Amino acid sequence: MRTARSLQPARAAAPVGDKREAIMRAATKVFARSGYFNSKVADVAREAGVADGTVYLYFKSKEEILRSIFERNTSEAVRAGREELAKIEDPREKLRRIARHHLERLGADRDLAVVFQVELRGTTKFMEEFSAAGLAEYLGLIREVFEEGQQAGVFREELKPKLVAKILFGALDEMATNWILSRRRYKLAPMADEVLDIFLGGVSA
Amino acid sequence: MRTARSLQPARAAAPVGDKREAIMRAATKVFARSGYFNSKVADVAREAGVADGTVYLYFKSKEEILRSIFERNTSEAVRAGREELAKIEDPREKLRRIARHHLERLGADRDLAVVFQVELRGTTKFMEEFSAAGLAEYLGLIREVFEEGQQAGVFREELKPKLVAKILFGALDEMATNWILSRRRYKLAPMADEVLDIFLGGVSA
DNA sequence: ACTGACTGAATGACCATTCATTCAACCTAA
DNA sequence: TTAGGTTGAATGAATGGTCATTCAGTCAGT
Numbered sequence: 109m110r111t112a113r114s115l116q117p118a119r120a121a122a123p124v125g126d127k128r129e130a131i132m133r134a135a136t137k138v139f140a141r142s143g144y145f146n147s148k149v150a151d152v153a154r155e156a157g158v159a160d161g162t163v164y165l166y167f168k169s170k171e172e173i174l175r176s177i178f179e180r181n182t183s184e185a186v187r188a189g190r191e192e193l194a195k196i197e198d199p200r201e202k203l204r205r206i207a208r209h210h211l212e213r214l215g216a217d218r219d220l221a222v223v224f225q226v227e228l229r230g231t232t233k234f235m236e237e238f239s240a241a242g243l244a245e246y247l248g249l250i251r252e253v254f255e256e257g258q259q260a261g262v263f264r265e266e267l268k269p270k271l272v273a274k275i276l277f278g279a280l281d282e283m284a285t286n287w288i289l290s291r292r293r294y295k296l297a298p299m300a301d302e303v304l305d306i307f308l309g310g311v312s313a
Numbered sequence: 314m315r316t317a318r319s320l321q322p323a324r325a326a327a328p329v330g331d332k333r334e335a336i337m338r339a340a341t342k343v344f345a346r347s348g349y350f351n352s353k354v355a356d357v358a359r360e361a362g363v364a365d366g367t368v369y370l371y372f373k374s375k376e377e378i379l380r381s382i383f384e385r386n387t388s389e390a391v392r393a394g395r396e397e398l399a400k401i402e403d404p405r406e407k408l409r410r411i412a413r414h415h416l417e418r419l420g421a422d423r424d425l426a427v428v429f430q431v432e433l434r435g436t437t438k439f440m441e442e443f444s445a446a447g448l449a450e451y452l453g454l455i456r457e458v459f460e461e462g463q464q465a466g467v468f469r470e471e472l473k474p475k476l477v478a479k480i481l482f483g484a485l486d487e488m489a490t491n492w493i494l495s496r497r498r499y500k501l502a503p504m505a506d507e508v509l510d511i512f513l514g515g516v517s518a
Numbered sequence: 519a520c521t522g523a524c525t526g527a528a529t530g531a532c533c534a535t536t537c538a539t540t541c542a543a544c545c546t547a548a
Numbered sequence: 549t550t551a552g553g554t555t556g557a558a559t560g561a562a563t564g565g566t567c568a569t570t571c572a573g574t575c576a577g578t
Contacts, residue, residue, distance in 0.1 A: 353532090355533075365535085366536075368535095369534090369536080375534065
């Protein structure tokens with residue numbers, strides 16, 4: 109029976125409105141370290157510096173936290189990607205930019221990368237969501253660029269764009285997953301160019 | 314107090330012996346459908362046609378069931394693969410055989426494929442095991458074949474074998490994952506050749 | 519004094535694991 | 549051949565622990 113009521117809140121200084129943000133960041137960290145199913149909401153709350161109940165003022169459930177992390181990051185990334193692509197002409201250069209973005213983004217935040225490469229794939233339920241939402245759109249983006257290149261005569265005409273998109277995505281995805289699991293610390297982003305060199309060799313006309 | 318007398322294998326009448334097998338098959342099905350963490354041991358037991366407690370006569374824990382499914386299948390696959398490879402000369406043909414095996418195996422059992430592509434990656438814990446055990450060996454196998462090809466002058470010398478191995482694996486892995494998630498039913502195995510064509514185009518000297 | 523953001527102890531489900539009990543198969547002795 | 553005895557695989561109800569979620573209060577700011 110402790111009645112330590114007199115504990116200072118200390119949140120006085122903290123600018124409100126960022127509590128949701130703080131919880132998402134904390135959750136990313138906790139999920140990345142223990143795995144989504146092994147993480148307790150209490151752990152997330154502690155990491156975020158709030159009480160257990162506070163989490164529920166900002167999220168309907170534990171699952172919604174994960175979903176939010178996913179949504180926030182994909183929508184943002186795809187939009188930014190498309191925007192930048194508009195400025196480029198050469199389809200090969202476009203693909204290179206996509207690949208670089210992909211690995212830069214994940215390479216910049218290991219915890220986020222773990223959540224994306226590992227936790228989000230842990231259940232078919234999430235997978236299906238992931239598939240329907242972000243992945244399909246992302247694969248579509250790659251495919252469009254490739255078709256563009258085929259019309260420009262840069263890429264081999266007989267290749268199936270959809271298949272090619274999956275190959276490039278798969279290769280990049282594997283780089284990211286391996287980077288996470290590797291004990292050795294190296295830069296992820298530069299691998300984009302290495303992958304692209306081989307890939308372009310295989311698909312160029 | 315057991316008699317020192319030699320006990321007969323007895324059990325003869327009952328086609329027992331395969332209860333462990335039945336539980337593993339049931340678990341593969343249940344895990345594939347609901348996800349490992351959402352599956353109850355009771356579900357596995359029911360699917361296998363045994364009582365809850367019986368599961369614990371054959372497995373120490375729920376986790377051990379998953380581990381067993383993984384181990385059984387990887388060790389078997391890698392061994393069979395190496396054996397067959399010994400009979401082939403051309404490194405390009407070897408890679409093709411590896412790819413075909415990879416997709417044939419997963420394509421032959423959708424539930425098993427789901428467990429491998431989705432459930433086994435759901436936690437960093439399993440990932441690390443997966444990585445340490447099977448994946449590393451598998452990537453090593455691909456790398457060896459590639460190095461062999463480089464020495465034979467078939468593949469570009471300047472490429473890093475390790476990176477190349479990851480690219481091929483990543484591409485195949487993505488084919489498998491996409492196949493699982495796709496609502497449309499198509500044959501997985503034939504995609505191995507399509508992937509290989511593009512891949513070889515990128516790495517050949 | 520009022521408001522509403524925040525707290526954290528309490529609640530209620532859920533489920534992996536255990537274990538006392540059952541029972542079919544088998545053995546042995548008469 | 550049969551009756552008494554032994555075994556251990558199989559059972560499934562009960563246990564115990566773990567959390568996600570709730571909500572009755574608290575408190576800082578106005």
